[in-house]
Amino acid sequence: MIAASQIEPVRPSPLDSRTGERREMTLHMGPQHPSMHGVLHLVVGLDGETVKWVDPDIGFLHRGVEKLCETLPWDAIAPVLERNDYLAPSTNSHAFCLAVEGLGGVDVPRRAQWLRCLADELSRISSHLVAWGTMGVDLGGAFGGGTSVFLYCLRERERILDIMQEWTGTRFHPNLSQIGGARYDVPAGFDRLLDTKLAEIDAKLDEMISMMEESPIFQARTRGIGVLSPELALGLGACGPVARASGLALDLRKTRPYEAYKEIDVPIVVRTEGDAYARYRVRIDEARVSIRLSRQILAGLPDGPIHGRPPVRSSKHKAPAGTSYAAVEGARGELGVWIRSDKEMSPTRVRLRSPSFANLSAIVYILPGHLIADVVAVLGSLDPVFGDVDR
Amino acid sequence: MGFAASLIGLLKPVRVTVSHLFRKPTTVMYPHAHRPPTDRFRGGTFGLTTDPETGLENCIGCRLCEMICPSKIITVTLDRRPDRGYAGIFTLQYEACMQCELCVQVCPTDAIVMSREFGEPAYSRADFFLDKEKLHANGKKMGRVWGSGSTLQAMHGKKERPAPAAAPAAPAAKKEGA
Amino acid sequence: MWTADSILETFVFPFAISLATLSVFMTALIPVLWIERKLAARLQGRVGPYEVGSPHGYLQPIADVLKLLSKADMIPTQADRLLFLFAPIWTGTCALWGVALIPFAPGLAAFRSDISLVLLLAVASLPGLGQMAAGWASANKYALVSALRVVGQVAAFEIPLIAGAITPAIVYGSLDLNTLTEAQPAVGFLFGHPLGIPSFLLFLVGMLAEGNRTPFDIAEAESELIAGVTIEYSGMRFALFYIGEYGSLFLFGLLACVLWFGGFRGPFVPGPHWLLLKGFAFFCFVTILRWSFIRLRIDQFLKISWSGFVPASFLLVLLAVWWVG
Numbered sequence: 001m002i003a004a005s006q007i008e009p010v011r012p013s014p015l016d017s018r019t020g021e022r023r024e025m026t027l028h029m030g031p032q033h034p035s036m037h038g039v040l041h042l043v044v045g046l047d048g049e050t051v052k053w054v055d056p057d058i059g060f061l062h063r064g065v066e067k068l069c070e071t072l073p074w075d076a077i078a079p080v081l082e083r084n085d086y087l088a089p090s091t092n093s094h095a096f097c098l099a100v101e102g103l104g105g106v107d108v109p110r111r112a113q114w115l116r117c118l119a120d121e122l123s124r125i126s127s128h129l130v131a132w133g134t135m136g137v138d139l140g141g142a143f144g145g146g147t148s149v150f151l152y153c154l155r156e157r158e159r160i161l162d163i164m165q166e167w168t169g170t171r172f173h174p175n176l177s178q179i180g181g182a183r184y185d186v187p188a189g190f191d192r193l194l195d196t197k198l199a200e201i202d203a204k205l206d207e208m209i210s211m212m213e214e215s216p217i218f219q220a221r222t223r224g225i226g227v228l229s230p231e232l233a234l235g236l237g238a239c240g241p242v243a244r245a246s247g248l249a250l251d252l253r254k255t256r257p258y259e260a261y262k263e264i265d266v267p268i269v270v271r272t273e274g275d276a277y278a279r280y281r282v283r284i285d286e287a288r289v290s291i292r293l294s295r296q297i298l299a300g301l302p303d304g305p306i307h308g309r310p311p312v313r314s315s316k317h318k319a320p321a322g323t324s325y326a327a328v329e330g331a332r333g334e335l336g337v338w339i340r341s342d343k344e345m346s347p348t349r350v351r352l353r354s355p356s357f358a359n360l361s362a363i364v365y366i367l368p369g370h371l372i373a374d375v376v377a378v379l380g381s382l383d384p385v386f387g388d389v390d391r
Numbered sequence: 392m393g394f395a396a397s398l399i400g401l402l403k404p405v406r407v408t409v410s411h412l413f414r415k416p417t418t419v420m421y422p423h424a425h426r427p428p429t430d431r432f433r434g435g436t437f438g439l440t441t442d443p444e445t446g447l448e449n450c451i452g453c454r455l456c457e458m459i460c461p462s463k464i465i466t467v468t469l470d471r472r473p474d475r476g477y478a479g480i481f482t483l484q485y486e487a488c489m490q491c492e493l494c495v496q497v498c499p500t501d502a503i504v505m506s507r508e509f510g511e512p513a514y515s516r517a518d519f520f521l522d523k524e525k526l527h528a529n530g531k532k533m534g535r536v537w538g539s540g541s542t543l544q545a546m547h548g549k550k551e552r553p554a555p556a557a558a559p560a561a562p563a564a565k566k567e568g569a
Numbered sequence: 570m571w572t573a574d575s576i577l578e579t580f581v582f583p584f585a586i587s588l589a590t591l592s593v594f595m596t597a598l599i600p601v602l603w604i605e606r607k608l609a610a611r612l613q614g615r616v617g618p619y620e621v622g623s624p625h626g627y628l629q630p631i632a633d634v635l636k637l638l639s640k641a642d643m644i645p646t647q648a649d650r651l652l653f654l655f656a657p658i659w660t661g662t663c664a665l666w667g668v669a670l671i672p673f674a675p676g677l678a679a680f681r682s683d684i685s686l687v688l689l690l691a692v693a694s695l696p697g698l699g700q701m702a703a704g705w706a707s708a709n710k711y712a713l714v715s716a717l718r719v720v721g722q723v724a725a726f727e728i729p730l731i732a733g734a735i736t737p738a739i740v741y742g743s744l745d746l747n748t749l750t751e752a753q754p755a756v757g758f759l760f761g762h763p764l765g766i767p768s769f770l771l772f773l774v775g776m777l778a779e780g781n782r783t784p785f786d787i788a789e790a791e792s793e794l795i796a797g798v799t800i801e802y803s804g805m806r807f808a809l810f811y812i813g814e815y816g817s818l819f820l821f822g823l824l825a826c827v828l829w830f831g832g833f834r835g836p837f838v839p840g841p842h843w844l845l846l847k848g849f850a851f852f853c854f855v856t857i858l859r860w861s862f863i864r865l866r867i868d869q870f871l872k873i874s875w876s877g878f879v880p881a882s883f884l885l886v887l888l889a890v891w892w893v894g
Contacts, residue, residue: 025710027710027711027714046714048717049714049717049718049867049868072461073458073459075459075493076459076460076461076493077461079461079489079491079493080461080489083489136863139863139864140862140863140864145404145408145784145859145860145861145862145863146863147613147860148404148408148612148613148860148861149863151613151614151615152407152613152614155417155614158417165428165429165431165432166429166430166431167431168431169429169431169432169433169492169537169538170432170433170434170490170492173489173490173491175491175492175493181547183496183543183546184431184543184546185546187430187431207407210403210404210406210407211403211404211407211408211861212404212863214400214403214404215400215401215403215404215862215863216396216397216400216401217401217784217862217863217864217865218863219400220865220866220869221863221865221866221869305547306546306547307546307547309547310547316458371866371867371868372714373864373866373867374866401862404861404862405857405858405861405862407861408612408613408857408860408861409612409857409861411611411612411613411614412611412612414614416610416611416614416615416616417614417615418614418615418616420616420619
């Protein structure tokens, strides 16, 4: 593992070593850019087309979520936090609820735990579908095969959104997790619905792989690009598919299991190459695992109530005093919430541990030496979501 | 990759895209066709309900919805009358609603509900400022919806507070997630 | 002495034919734009333009151009004004010059010449100059990087383009497009001759690169360089680039149809209808390629050209010469 003090930012001299003339152009990519995955202002130092250094400038989507949570009643925070990592929404509120329940005083029924994990898995599949689609757009452009892949991925994602709509009433931010349990129980006939939709996605996944991976152009664009070594990944705190593609077997569902994962075996997908292709491939395999897990969770759903507190009638719930940290395995890695409570109407401090922030910090070290076209390919493979980076 | 393998690999994306030419497009031609919303769909605007038997408003002005709303869009004042409480002023700024349905969940009398139809678009913000008359008009139009306070609360599966299975240890100590 | 016949022959007929050719070509661009959008939509499982000119969005290209015409005209303060204004005009118009050389019917071309193939190839690479001018004049780093890419791309893929186009000329011993159309076997040069397919493939690759189409659209590269050379252009100037791009592409398509697919020949009556039909079909093919492939990186792209396609081009030409000799 590399200590933080040993990691030097890469910033070579702008002058050519042989002739002494200035050979560097500064290009500002973003924040409005078709491929910045949100709003990233990336200042790139270029020598021709080669990237010499990269300076990410984040904060354009900073919404002050952590401060906002200090003003909201406890039960009202989970819907707000769902907008944090907005592509895998259920994972955020799940992490928050786990943290608050860790303070004590609430008993979460098993059925609720399993339902929350099911929502997590569905969010994960949905997020990975967006990740491939946007990676296709990054590689192939808005006027090319990339957009075709993007639209196919979003079409499949519609099936997941249909599942969420049947279950919770809204497609995207279901607000399923609540302090003490889950809000909505599965409707009648849900297992048939889930089975059908997931089977459709599974079948179409082969098609998308055909479009992306089996094309030699994709292989040429992603093999060996943006290699992240395991030591650097560990030193930066990279997590999720990014870390697993670099050989680190980090998956909270396996290493620190919570809720349903204590009873279900989750196979971790690990690759050793650490390049953009490995990260993409890890997500594909993970999505397949998630499809299997969703079926498994639904099949093994325990009976019982879905909430451990009396029906949420009052917004005057006060969590016990103390501090607590809980993390879930989000679509991008370890999504953690640290809470400090002084038994007030609102938490005293909410701190979000963002997986995208850690993953994104790798670009400073892995991009120099690549070309401009690789910048977008690497960003696509790291899959940051800026609601999470900036909070 | 070998040259021949590359050429064959190039044909695969073409096969996928060309196969789509022979499928029906996925697009639902809105507004000529609509995707039917599910039973539980909560994408629409709000309404205040009235009791069908007595004809009285269901809202008792308890203000629980106002307190729980994360976006703080609801404003209610209590109009305490001899028989029971009513809502004096009830306004809802729909443009800032994040559709979390918490207000519906906490309502003890099933007064506030969300509709299954998407709200009508409007030309000015004033049209999204729902006051009590508009909310009651919406409520009359809506009819019976799935999502109401009692349904959501009944889903929780219990009416009384359960005895905790095991007492939490050392309440002030730092705890890890469950 | 100017007689009535000589005036007719020297001025009126050529002018009439040129006008007719230009009108046909410009009008043909409207279905070309429609095909692009509708085919792209269907390949992606969408419906495409629908409302404008219901029920199939036939009037959408007109709406597009009208929209572009109505936009504000902005010139960056630091832009090189003369070049900035020159570039779209150049690109938009020199796509049209080559149409004069294409035979639309037996013996009917706006500009008849014994070396029409060479003239057409010369004129067909001219739009690149406008793109380079736009890239330099825009005072924008994205445009500059894009222009650098255009330079590399045009230089690298001229040779496969020309080699592919020259092969039927070598085989049939003529540089006149009219003669080349008539000299082909009934199934066209593509299938009627062993060198048909290799030369067509090389021409196709060169054409996609010259026309900035995926997988060779790195000069535009929407996801990296936003709009490439045209990033600072809006309104009518952008419309000129837009028309120039599709015009140039359709021109290459017509050339391909003339050289490999028999041009204006067809069952019953030969004429411009066959050429245009083939042109549209070819454009559909190119569009399918565009919407199926992601793009290559500039260095990979130049590498496969200089170390793959260029040697193959020389080989092909040598083979053609040997075949004939």
